[in-house]
Amino acid sequence: MISELTRGERRLALAVLTAVATFGLALAIAGRGDILAVHGGLIMASAVILMFFVIAGFYAPEPGEERLAQYYDTPTKAGVVLAMIWGVIGMGVGDWVAWLLVYPDMTFDAAWASFGRLRPVHTSGVIFGFGGNALIATSFHVLQRTSRARLPDQFSPWFVLVGYNLFCLIAASGYLLGITQSKEYAEPEWYADLWLVVVWVVYFSIYLRTLMRRQEPHIYVANWYYMAFILVVAILHIVNNLAVPISFGSAKSYSAFSGVQDAMTQWWYGHNAVAFFLTAGFLGMMYYYLPKRAGRPVFSYRMSILGFWGITFMYMWAGSHHLHYTALPQWVQTLGMTFSIMLIVPSWMAAANALLTLNGAWHKVRDDATLRFMMLAAVFYGLSTFEGSFMSIRAVNSLSHYTDWTVGHVHAGALGWVALITFGSIYAVVPWVWKRPAMYSNKLVEVHFWLSLAGTLVYVFAMWNSGIIQGLMWRTYNEGGTLAYSFIDSLVAMRPYYIARAIGGLLFVIGAVVGLYNVWMTIREASAERADAPDAPVVPALARSLQAGE
Amino acid sequence: MIDHDTLVAFSKSYGLFYLMAMAITVVAYTFWPSNKERFEEAAKSIIDDEDTPCR
Numbered sequence A: 001m002i003s004e005l006t007r008g009e010r011r012l013a014l015a016v017l018t019a020v021a022t023f024g025l026a027l028a029i030a031g032r033g034d035i036l037a038v039h040g041g042l043i044m045a046s047a048v049i050l051m052f053f054v055i056a057g058f059y060a061p062e063p064g065e066e067r068l069a070q071y072y073d074t075p076t077k078a079g080v081v082l083a084m085i086w087g088v089i090g091m092g093v094g095d096w097v098a099w100l101l102v103y104p105d106m107t108f109d110a111a112w113a114s115f116g117r118l119r120p121v122h123t124s125g126v127i128f129g130f131g132g133n134a135l136i137a138t139s140f141h142v143l144q145r146t147s148r149a150r151l152p153d154q155f156s157p158w159f160v161l162v163g164y165n166l167f168c169l170i171a172a173s174g175y176l177l178g179i180t181q182s183k184e185y186a187e188p189e190w191y192a193d194l195w196l197v198v199v200w201v202v203y204f205s206i207y208l209r210t211l212m213r214r215q216e217p218h219i220y221v222a223n224w225y226y227m228a229f230i231l232v233v234a235i236l237h238i239v240n241n242l243a244v245p246i247s248f249g250s251a252k253s254y255s256a257f258s259g260v261q262d263a264m265t266q267w268w269y270g271h272n273a274v275a276f277f278l279t280a281g282f283l284g285m286m287y288y289y290l291p292k293r294a295g296r297p298v299f300s301y302r303m304s305i306l307g308f309w310g311i312t313f314m315y316m317w318a319g320s321h322h323l324h325y326t327a328l329p330q331w332v333q334t335l336g337m338t339f340s341i342m343l344i345v346p347s348w349m350a351a352a353n354a355l356l357t358l359n360g361a362w363h364k365v366r367d368d369a370t371l372r373f374m375m376l377a378a379v380f381y382g383l384s385t386f387e388g389s390f391m392s393i394r395a396v397n398s399l400s401h402y403t404d405w406t407v408g409h410v411h412a413g414a415l416g417w418v419a420l421i422t423f424g425s426i427y428a429v430v431p432w433v434w435k436r437p438a439m440y441s442n443k444l445v446e447v448h449f450w451l452s453l454a455g456t457l458v459y460v461f462a463m464w465n466s467g468i469i470q471g472l473m474w475r476t477y478n479e480g481g482t483l484a485y486s487f488i489d490s491l492v493a494m495r496p497y498y499i500a501r502a503i504g505g506l507l508f509v510i511g512a513v514v515g516l517y518n519v520w521m522t523i524r525e526a527s528a529e530r531a532d533a534p535d536a537p538v539v540p541a542l543a544r545s546l547q548a549g550e
Numbered sequence B: 001m002i003d004h005d006t007l008v009a010f011s012k013s014y015g016l017f018y019l020m021a022m023a024i025t026v027v028a029y030t031f032w033p034s035n036k037e038r039f040e041e042a043a044k045s046i047i048d049d050e051d052t053p054c055r
């Protein structure tokens, strides 16, 4: 890794790590006596460990100019492995909290093992750890291929990847320690938030710098989606996290917003996290890897553009559907509901575009589990967006809100769409960047596919049932005009579904473990082959034929 | 002084027009005849790219 950096970049790496270590030390000192000191120490320790790596490789020979004739894929490789590891951890903790809902006593009387602390480890682990790393890894890959340009330098992609994972680590460890600003999907405190802003600005700059050097006249649509993801997440993150810390020595901060404004800001953020983190970026993945794997250009490029602007502009207004029947003015709720219903149009454009691209390649879908992952993801994308539009109708939401129906919807989206498109893309990209003809075992990809499908279906059906029963029980009155069921009655009714959900989740986790193993073995094969390779330099294929349109 | 009603009136009127303008622009861009070739080229270009950069 270090040997791929130029001497100047190694120096830069050391300088940045020194700055980060100093920052960590300052936090630790200012925060002594506060839980903040733990995170100061963690930041410093991470930076110091990385410094050792850089120093150990500092005097390795510099990379030659011939590197510029190749794409720079090592950060993509690292990102894929990190995504799979975070995936197993995040989904594993998810299944843990699922069992915790079946056996609420399973907390060993320890604060860190309570539901309230473990749940955000799950949500951040899967959304940011798994999803975020997969987005970063694939975006670097797609960006280079579609621009036909190498990343602008070797250092900044590592800064983004490592810095981002440091953020994830601070987030997850903080929850276990009890550090949270209690904004859903934005739980990390002010210092972690500031750090993420720095990382994100560098991430966006890599995108711009590479695109500026691109060889293609037109920016391929996948990049638009990735850029919308990066840019809008930056805006959301900064606004929603505006807060004032108690002091620079305290982990605790207070939000700049309060009351219903706070709620609206949070759900403007929350819903657009769904839109731009969990949708736009993954649509970027879909629009590249699916046509590529199927060997067919996307069915309608125009539809992908229309869909892009529809999604970016309409999602912005949909957040208030999370606040039906609250203190939020009625017209704002109605506005959110209207935009949510309209959203079905660009969403189904994307889903239909994916499925129509496969028209004529169905035999490949049958034979190739990787492509089947992507196909099924498009189906679940269509399903969960339809469901979302439906649930945002005020009358429907009065039944679904606060119930497991929402959880069912979330996981139709998160397992069925986000995770499946990610696994499909990872299985496509791993052999590609490690220069293997195929994954270590296609059988295992097949096994993973069926485990994922079974797990998702069991999960989602359990939660749909449970949610609707819950919603109905909460609104059933007896002749006297009082509620027919107590809250405890509804909890007892949920139990069988919680068991089913935990089993479905387990299937999904096992699938992810199988996937990690398969990726790992593919990498091992690749390095074994490299060790066997004859002792001659690889000549990069510089001579390539010019094509029409260049 | 900007009060709630002013803001609401502004967002309800301005919001409507800017969204319509934006929709018209996007549809025009997407279906502009001279863009057709560029789009089709872009869709095809990812299928048969080689695995080395131009720069």
Ligand code: HEM
Binding pocket: A184, A274, A278, A279, A318, A321, A322, A340, A341, A343, A344, A347, A381, A384, A385, A386, A387, A388, A389, A390, A391, A392, A393, A397, A400, A401, A402, A406, A409, A410, A412, A413, A414, A417, A418
């Ligand atoms: C047209 C697209 C969509 C619309 C209109 C929509 C709408 C909704 C609605 C109405 C809720 C319930 C809010 C409540 O009652 O509290 C919800 C929750 C949620 N949805 Fe969607 N949804 C869409 C697509 C997706 C997708 C693709 C995902 C991907 C994972 C997703 C993830 C979530 C999550 C995580 C929540 C839970 C929020 C919470 O913590 O309360 N949604 N969505």
